[in-house]
Amino acid sequence: MLTFDSHTVDSAGVFLIQELERLDQTLHMPLASVTWSRDIDLREDVSIADELSSFTNSSFASAGGPSPSGKSWIGKNATEIGGISLDIGKTASPMTIWGMNLDWTIIELQAAQQLGRPVDAQKMAGMQMKWQMDTDEQVYIGDATITDSAGNPLTGMVNSSSAKVAVITNAITGNWRTAPATPDQVLNDVNTLLNLSWAATGYAICPGELRLPPLEFTWLVNQKISSAGNISILEYLKANSLCNSINGRPLNIQPLKWLVGRGAGGTQRMMAYTKDPLRVRFPMVPLQRTPLEYRGLYQSTTYYGRLGAVEIPYGETMAYMDGI
Secondary structure, eight states: OOOOOSSOSSTTOOOOOOTTOOOOOOOOOOOOOOOHHHHOEEEOOOOTTOSEEEEEEEEEEOOOSSSTTSOOOOOTTOSOOOOOEEEEEEEEEEOEEEEEEEEEEHHHHHHHHHHTOOHHHHHHHHHHHHHHHHHHHHHHHOEEEEEOTTSOEEOOSSSOOOTTSEEESSOSSOOTTTTTOOHHHHHHHHHHHHHHHHHHTTSSOOOOEEEEOHHHHHHHHHOBSSTTOOSBHHHHHHHHSHHHHHTSSOOEEEEOGGGTTOSGGGOOEEEEEOOOTTTSEEEEEEEEEOOOEEETTEEEEEEEEEEOOOBOSOGGGOEEEEOO
């Protein structure tokens, strides 16, 4: 009779195993995926002592010569020469401490070592997974329980509340999968979004990154641009978008689970942005730990770090489109 227990006797992972049973010793972690390191660069000048991270935006103003809105012409005998005005605004966000304690008894540790299933390594793996998942959520959607200096809930890349981040609440074609949309209609939606951000920057920077909900991404991979079945709509978009013509490289299109239902009215959202630490970045202090402490039979250590809020110094370089 099989005598494999349905739960562990203790955290060391002790099981009752029959003689003819082969137990796989591989550590099978819960299924989880994080993509924040793919989509954003870190701001690495912050330290564990910093409680805020901030940046400034400078604005300039200057009146012209004969025409106030024209060029700064002056005459040979000019006695009144105009200058330039400067305004510097600061944006600050909190750097919140993240921490987790790992402990185990000497008895648990020795039992786990004898079994070949180190409890300290497994708890460490679990802690690192929690750190990665919390960072992923903080990067993409922020945290409504934490507020910035203005009292607003922290937002992330896919739900930024910055007035400079443009939002198209209704895609021109929309409902790509259910309509369904033609390759030209999808390309028009994508180029409309890219052009919105490009125009907002004074045609200085065209986004090179596009993020889509997983179902829409899968649909683009499955759909061919013609019955000949030569290339998918996804490859067609990469080669024919504004990004390829302006930046000289294909548009980088990737799936992102945090965009599901993130649009107005719970619709699907598409995001275009420029991946550059000067345009968007995430302040983070990597994990550190305290020395191992001994309290009776217990060994304990605490891991800690700081997670900030996504900084978008140039909100014009990011744009959303809902209802795709």
